[in-house]
Amino acid sequence: MKEYEVIWEIFNKCPRNQMRDVFVEELELENPEEYVKEKFKGGEVSYEKTVLDDGTLVFDIQTSQIRQRCSFTEI
Incomplete structure (x- = not known):
């Protein structure tokens, strides 16, 4: 398993409020993509993965x- 700093951002839909909720945590994960699939499972879910x-x-x-x-940076 690898250890990651995970930054989870929820973007605000209000046009005059550009603030977003931001959560930061450290997690040990085997596969970040599986973590995303499990965390956000449901009928109306889609995602796009980018590697910087x-x-x-x-x-x-x-x-x-x-x-x-969700951004995963290896520690």
């Missing part, structure tokens, strides 16, 4: 018309 140059995994997630993002 530094190895950070970024999952842009759409759940019931709410945009979210």
